[in-house]
Amino acid sequence: MAKIFNAIIVAIIVCCLKCSDGSVCISEDACNCQINANSRIDLKQISPNVLFDSDSSGNSFYFWGCRDGTQNITVNGTVKPFTGSLIWANATEGKPLGFSKEIRFNLHDEKEKFYEIVYKDGENVKASVHLVCTLEDTFIKILIANSTNPQLALGSPHACVITEKSGLSTGSVLLLIFFISFGAYFVGGILILYFMRGARGLETIPNVDFWRSLPGLVKDGIIFLFSGCSASSITTPETYDRI
Ligand SMILES: *[C@@H]1O[C@H](CO)[C@@H](O)[C@H](O)[C@H]1NC(C)=O
Ligand SMILES: *[C@@H]1O[C@H](CO)[C@@H](O)[C@H](O)[C@H]1NC(C)=O
Ligand SMILES: *[C@@H]1O[C@H](CO)[C@@H](O)[C@H](O)[C@H]1NC(C)=O
Ligand SMILES: *[C@@H]1O[C@H](CO)[C@@H](O)[C@H](O)[C@H]1NC(C)=O
Secondary structure: OHHHHHHHHHHHHHHHHHHHOOOOOEEOOOOEEEOOOOEEEEOOOOOOOOEEEEOOOOOEEEEOOOOOEEEEEEEOOEEEEEEEOEEEEOOOOEEEEEOHHHEEEEEEEOOOOEEEEEEEEOOEEEEEEEEEEOOOOOEEEEEEOOOOOOEEEEEEHHHOOEEOOOOOOHHHHHHHHHHHHHHHHHHHHHHHHHHHOOOOHHHHOOOHHHHHHHHHHHHHHHHHHHOOOOHHHOOOHHHHHHO
């Protein structure tokens, strides 16, 4: 019986350690990643329109979120359609920097729990977009406008980590496990004593002597506490036995 209890306690501890490791965001698709059982990031509703930013050297970035969109851009005097999730252009050239199928979620800053999405072509990172949780505004901002590996920041309420309350808190789950184990201990113990030892009546209760003495022990404990911890106050048969 003790071995089963040990196994259950070890299982609970392992489970708790696993659940609290909530830093990595595992990509589920282009829009979603799962941090742990209760928290995730969902970029699906970022913006119905393309987000745009440009800098003083003439670099323009068009961001469609976690989907691919088509943008008509004037490059070198002619209007051209460009399709992608992140598109870069200047006055003479333009190209898609990344597609939605290349999006991966990353923990950018371990300490600050700062996430980013990167466009990955194999192991090669083509562009990074840092996720900045904002209250209202949705925007894209150029941090480093390099057409080979640019860094951008996406500010959006939809870039925040969503934390959902699960139906049961860890505490109540532990309590539930405790009571279930307790019930299993009694039922299992009674069955074993009844069928294997041939016990009948009260004798089928596992450790019946302990449970019988429990009210007395509790009473002793309380009297002991309230009498200023003096041993002479305890007057049950057990204390006489000890003396
Ligand atoms: C881009 O240009 C084409 C041809 O001029 C046009 O049919 C299309 O609707 C335009 N798309 C957008 C998103 O403006
Ligand atoms: C831009 O257009 C000019 C002529 O209009 C052409 O000579 C040049 O090669 C073009 N540049 C690019 C990068 O397409
Ligand atoms: C556009 O970008 C290309 C490649 O980075 C560069 O060679 C070109 O000079 C840029 N054109 C302008 C007008 O900045
Ligand atoms: C872009 O990045 C590459 C490599 O990361 C670097 O060699 C290059 O100088 C950068 N260009 C600009 C304009 O920052």
